[in-house]
Amino acid sequence: MYKYLLRRTLISVPVLAGISAVLFTILALAPGDPFEELATNPNVPAEVRMNLRAKFGLDDPLPVRYARWVVSMMRGDWGFSFVSRVNVDTLILQRLPATLVVLGSALLLAILIAIPIGTYSALRPYSIFDQVATTLAFIGFSLPTFFTGLLFILLFSIHLDWLPFIYRADISATGWRWYWEHVRQAIMPVAVLGLFQAASMTRFMRASVLDIVRLDYVNTARAKGLSEATTLVKHVVRNALIPVVTLVALQVPNIFGGAIVTEQIFRVPGIGSLLIASILANDTPVVMAVTFIFSCLVVVSNLAADLLYGWLDPRISYR
Numbered sequence: 001m002y003k004y005l006l007r008r009t010l011i012s013v014p015v016l017a018g019i020s021a022v023l024f025t026i027l028a029l030a031p032g033d034p035f036e037e038l039a040t041n042p043n044v045p046a047e048v049r050m051n052l053r054a055k056f057g058l059d060d061p062l063p064v065r066y067a068r069w070v071v072s073m074m075r076g077d078w079g080f081s082f083v084s085r086v087n088v089d090t091l092i093l094q095r096l097p098a099t100l101v102v103l104g105s106a107l108l109l110a111i112l113i114a115i116p117i118g119t120y121s122a123l124r125p126y127s128i129f130d131q132v133a134t135t136l137a138f139i140g141f142s143l144p145t146f147f148t149g150l151l152f153i154l155l156f157s158i159h160l161d162w163l164p165f166i167y168r169a170d171i172s173a174t175g176w177r178w179y180w181e182h183v184r185q186a187i188m189p190v191a192v193l194g195l196f197q198a199a200s201m202t203r204f205m206r207a208s209v210l211d212i213v214r215l216d217y218v219n220t221a222r223a224k225g226l227s228e229a230t231t232l233v234k235h236v237v238r239n240a241l242i243p244v245v246t247l248v249a250l251q252v253p254n255i256f257g258g259a260i261v262t263e264q265i266f267r268v269p270g271i272g273s274l275l276i277a278s279i280l281a282n283d284t285p286v287v288m289a290v291t292f293i294f295s296c297l298v299v300v301s302n303l304a305a306d307l308l309y310g311w312l313d314p315r316i317s318y319r
Helices: 003-031 044-055 062-074 089-123 128-142 145-159 177-210 218-225 229-248 251-266 271-280 284-312
Strands: none
Touching: 003 062, 003 284, 089 128, 089 177, 089 229, 089 271, 089 284, 128 177, 145 177, 145 251, 177 229, 177 251, 177 271, 218 229, 229 251, 229 284, 251 271, 251 284, 271 284
16 A cells, blocks of 8 residues: 555656646736736836846746746745735635635535435435435536525525624634634535535435445345345445545545635635635736645545545455
């Protein structure tokens, strides 16, 4: 396993290098200038703008700028934000906890919903429960997150006045009240993302359980005297999770895409809202750092999925 992990890690290095080169080239060739506001400001002399561009190396050739960025990233220097006037790593670390809490909670909610509902639907195919779950699942992944988010705001914030629709990082409460306020304001964004992911996971879980529950080794486990619960958990659900793990790994970009939209709707001070604001302001160092982090998470999630395959199915070996 360790040799496999080392080999996959070494393979990921050129993959991330290629991704970073493509991202850097696209952002460098994209229209817009981070100092465009200074160029239109008559109070800023032209020599000041030229000195700033020379200081940040914006007029250097593209290969030189990319090599400088790679060396700086390897040293832990992610650049300087032209808009926020702080280091990019400091800016990202300020926003990262909110994104991790929302995404992690939403993914956990999706798994807790999809596994039992998908399994029970497969064990009772074409029953009333299965038909209702299938209908809700189709509705769930047919509605985009921005539409569901607006519905949640209209229902739970405006009409019922139960939950706040603006996520605030600076809550003045203390003690248990502080935790409760954070939970209340995270309910709607977590529910929007979690239900959207749970809809597709439920369909995959149902289809996978339907394929496995009829196999010979499941019937053999029952014939050996194993209880239905043990057979279901150890021999059916465990193997049925492999396609779901694949789905989760492949949907990491979609999860972050949905998080970006959700953070904009609920004003969550996370990485997604930072990316949108940086794109609108042509803050290239921040955009480059955030997109590269997303790419790293995609690579890591696929590696984690490959490792989980061997744990879920002992027949899979690491070679």
